[in-house]
Amino acid sequence: MRIRCKVVAIAVCFGVFLLLxxxxxNAADEPPLKEVAKAKHLQSFSHIEDIAPANExxxxxxxxxxxxxxxxxxPKLSSRGGGGGGGGGGNVIAxxxxxxxVGRPGSKVTQAEDVMHLAVVACGNRLDETLNMVxxxxxxxxxxxxxxxxxxxxxxxQFEKGFSQWPQTVSSRFHYSIYxxxxxxxxxxxxxxxxxxxxxxxxxxxxxxxxxDSLLYVDTDVLFLRPMxxxxxxxxxxxxxxxxxxxxxxxIPKIGWYSxxxxxxxxxxxxxxxxxxxxxxxxxxxxxxxxSMIASGLSWENLLHPLYQKYKNHITWGDQDLLNIIFHxxxxxxxxxxxxxxxxxxHCMYGSNCKAAEEEGVSILHxxxxxxxxxxxxxxxxxxxxxxxxxxxxxLFQSLFYPLQTKFLDTVNTLCGRxxxxxxxxxxxxxRAVYEKKVVRRVRLPHE
Numbered sequence: 001m002r003i004r005c006k007v008v009a010i011a012v013c014f015g016v017f018l019l020l021x022x023x024x025x026n027a028a029d030e031p032p033l034k035e036v037a038k039a040k041h042l043q044s045f046s047h048i049e050d051i052a053p054a055n056e057x058x059x060x061x062x063x064x065x066x067x068x069x070x071x072x073x074x075p076k077l078s079s080r081g082g083g084g085g086g087g088g089g090g091n092v093i094a095x096x097x098x099x100x101x102v103g104r105p106g107s108k109v110t111q112a113e114d115v116m117h118l119a120v121v122a123c124g125n126r127l128d129e130t131l132n133m134v135x136x137x138x139x140x141x142x143x144x145x146x147x148x149x150x151x152x153x154x155x156x157x158q159f160e161k162g163f164s165q166w167p168q169t170v171s172s173r174f175h176y177s178i179y180x181x182x183x184x185x186x187x188x189x190x191x192x193x194x195x196x197x198x199x200x201x202x203x204x205x206x207x208x209x210x211x212x213d214s215l216l217y218v219d220t221d222v223l224f225l226r227p228m229x230x231x232x233x234x235x236x237x238x239x240x241x242x243x244x245x246x247x248x249x250x251x252i253p254k255i256g257w258y259s260x261x262x263x264x265x266x267x268x269x270x271x272x273x274x275x276x277x278x279x280x281x282x283x284x285x286x287x288x289x290x291x292s293m294i295a296s297g298l299s300w301e302n303l304l305h306p307l308y309q310k311y312k313n314h315i316t317w318g319d320q321d322l323l324n325i326i327f328h329x330x331x332x333x334x335x336x337x338x339x340x341x342x343x344x345x346x347h348c349m350y351g352s353n354c355k356a357a358e359e360e361g362v363s364i365l366h367x368x369x370x371x372x373x374x375x376x377x378x379x380x381x382x383x384x385x386x387x388x389x390x391x392x393x394x395x396l397f398q399s400l401f402y403p404l405q406t407k408f409l410d411t412v413n414t415l416c417g418r419x420x421x422x423x424x425x426x427x428x429x430x431x432r433a434v435y436e437k438k439v440v441r442r443v444r445l446p447h448e
Contacts, residue, residue, distance in 0.1 A: 114143055114144060115143065115144050115145070115146050115175075116141070116143050116144070116145050116146070116216065116228055116229065116232050117145075117146050117148065117209075117212050117214065117215045117216065118137060118145055118146070118147050118148070118215070118216045118217075118218065118228065119147075119148040119149075119150070119202070119205055119209070119215055119216070119217045119218075120133065120134075120147070120148075120149055120150070120217070120218055120219070120220055121150040121151075121181075121198050121199060121201040121202055121220070122149060122150070122151045122152075122155060122159075122198075122220055123151065123152050123155070123181065123198035124152075126220040127155055127158050127159070127162070128388075129220040129221055129372065130149070130159075130220045131159075131162045132223070132384065132387055132388050133218065133220060133221075133222050133223060133224075134147060134174075135387060135388075135390075136223045136224040136225070136387050137224045137228050138170060138173060138174060139224070139387070139390075139396075139400075140224060140225075140226055140227045140228075140430050140431075140434060141173075141224070141227045141228040141229055142227055142229045143228075143229055143232075144173055144174060144175070145173070145174045145175075145228065146174070146175045146176070146177075147174060147175070147176040147177075148176075148177055148179065148205075148209060148212070148215070149176060149177070149178045149179065150178075150179045150180075150181055150198070150201050151178055151179075151180075151181070152180075152181060152198070153180060156178045159176075159178055160178075163176065166392060167392050167393055169392075169393060170392050170393075179208065181198050181201055182201075182204070182208065183200070183201070183204060190308075190312075199318055199319055200318060200319040202217050202274070202277070202319060203304055203319050203322065203323075204304070205217060205279070205281065206279070206281045206284040206285050206300050206301075207285075207300070207301045209281060210285075212281055213280070213281060213282045214235050214278075214279065214280050214281060214282070215278075215279050215281055216228065216231060216232065216276075216277070216278050216279075217274075217276075217277040217278075217279065218275065218276050218277075218364075219275040219276075219366065219368070221275075221366060221367045221368055221370075221372060222275060222276060222364060222365070222366050222367075223364070223365040223367070223383060223384065223387060224363075224364055225361070225362055225363060225364065225365055225383075225423075225426050225427040225430065226363050226364075226426050226427070226429075226430040227430065230363065231276075231278060231337070231341055231363070231364065232278075234278055234335065234337055235278065235280060237335065238280065238335055239335075241332045241333055242280075242332070242333055242334060242335040243279065243280045243283035243284050243287060243333050243334075244277060244278065244279045244280070244284070244327075244333065244334055244335065245277070245278040245279075245334070245335035245336070245337050246272040246273060246274060246276065246277050246278075246323075246334065246336065246337070246342070247272065247273055247276060247336065247337055247338065247339050247341055247342035248268070248270050248271070248272060248273070248336065248339065249270050249271040249272055249273045250270040250271075250346060250353075251270070251339055251347070251353045251354060251355075252270075252353055253269050253270050255350060256269075256270040256271065257271070258270055258271030258324065259271070261316070262316075262321075262324075263314040264311050264314045264315055264321060264324075264325055265292075265324070265325050265328035265329070266321070266324035266325065266328055267324050267327040267328050267331060267334060268331070268336075271324050272320075272323070272324060272327065272334070272336070273320065273342055273344070273366075274319065274320040274323050275342055275344075275366045275368060276341060276342040276364055276366065277323075278335075278337075284300050285299070285300060287299070287300070287333070289303055289326060289329065289330050289333075290329045290330055291303060291307065291326075291329055292310075292329065293306055293307075293310065303326070304322070307322055307325060307326070308322060311325060338354075338356040339354040339356055339357060340354060340356040340357040340360055340361070340362055340363045340364075340426075341363050341364050342364055342366050343357050343362040343363075343364065343365055343366060343422075344366045344367075344368050344369075345367075345368070345369055345371055345376075345377050345380065345416065348377075348379075348415055348416035348419065348422070349377065349415050349416060350415075351415070352419055352422070354422075357422045358419070358421075358422055360425065360426060361421065361422060361423070361424065361425030361426030361427070361428075361429065362422055362423055362425075362426055362427075363426055365380065365383055365423070367380045367381075367384060372384040377414065377415075377416050378410065378411040378414055378416075378417060379408070379411045379414060379416040379417040379420075379423055380416065382404060382407040382408060382410075382411060383404065383423060383427075385407070386400055386403055386404040386407065387400070389403075396431040396434060396435060397431060397435065400431070401424075401427065401428060401431055404424070404427070405420075405424060408420045408423070408424065
């Protein structure tokens with residue numbers, strides 16, 4: 001009996017020991033719930049921190065210069081700032097529409113070379129023109145575009161409203177920031193009234209957009225008839241001293257304005273037109289420019305105001321004249337691209353004098369002299385109207401090219417309209433390339 005009692009007692013003790021070991025071991029293997037949550041939280045943040053430096057290191061290896069902050073979320077309209085024009089970020093008065101993808105786990109970071117920068121200055125009644133210019137750039141361009149829009153305060157919300165009405169498939173292909181009109185030196189009222197309202201703002205782009213390396217500036221009355229990517233490629237054609245590119249003001253000196261009437265120095269034989277201006281802003285900021293005032297040279301920012309003070313009684317075309325003066329003294333800094341990249345009424349109203357456009361068609365149409373809005377040059381107006389009336393996402397040939405081609409029949413009795421191939425050749429070629437890329441599928445033939 002005693003032996004049975006001892007066996008039962010030993011079995012009970014052994015069972016209790018096993019239970020204590022089992023529960024005690026499991027409790028030691030798992031941390032408390034609060035510690036588990038904390039560990040997961042720290043892991044997610046460490047993952048983000050590991051991604052961002054890796055992406056930054058990749059960009060640093062590919063770009064010798066400091067990469068611009070191409071995609072960033074700007075302050076909302078309700079937090080507008082009215083500071084001076086010396087800094088880039090502080091002048092933004094509207095948000096970038098798309099959110100930044102930098103540092104988001106699993107996202108693809110947009111590389112600097114995949115984004116093109118385009119700047120425009122819009123004041124007064126230039127809202128519709130500017131929206132049509134942006135639309136033309138988006139219709140054909142391949143890479144994403146960051147638009148830098150300098151506008152009067154009352155236009156900012158109108159731009160926001162206009163962009164918000166475009167389809168998501170279109171708005172996903174670009175980013176934009178809206179900036180106030182600011183001048184870092186001199187009298188702001190004088191600069192605003194220098195030529196057309198606010199046009200002198202373009203002179204201050206290297207000073208304001210300090211985080212942008214390269215930029216294409218265009219007037220509001222410009223239309224792209226081929227991808228912006230093609231003019232962006234001229235940046236790679238610059239030699240070691242060139243830092244900007246423009247087209248000649250005229251092709252024939254005896255009928256050019258500068259060669260006949262200018263009372264100040266200007267570039268080359270006919271001067272240059274600043275309505276389409278490609279710029280390496282980094283080089284501009286790092287260059288000392290020769291001038292007729294100081295022998296040692298002046299930086300871009302320090303040159304603008306004294307140059308204006310010296311020539312303000314002799315210039316007619318405002319900021320364009322100042323640019324001509326600058327590059328007169330620094331001709332090695334300028335790259336000249338053909339007239340087809342800045343085709344204006346002057347190229348056809350006195351007879352056709354842009355041979356490059358006759359051969360290849362117009363690449364960028366510049367409707368200065370207000371020709372988009374009057375009946376003086378109908379050929380320009382029909383192009384403007386065709387792009388404005390084109391519904392996004394419709395067939396390009398049916399809804400853009402064929403209506404444009406039909407409308408051109410009414411312009412053949414005008415000086416510019418009598419050479420329709422100049423206006424139609426490049427845009428047809430561009431649309432055909434877009435169509436082939438999006439629609440035509442190339443099937444690889446089986447090997448025999």
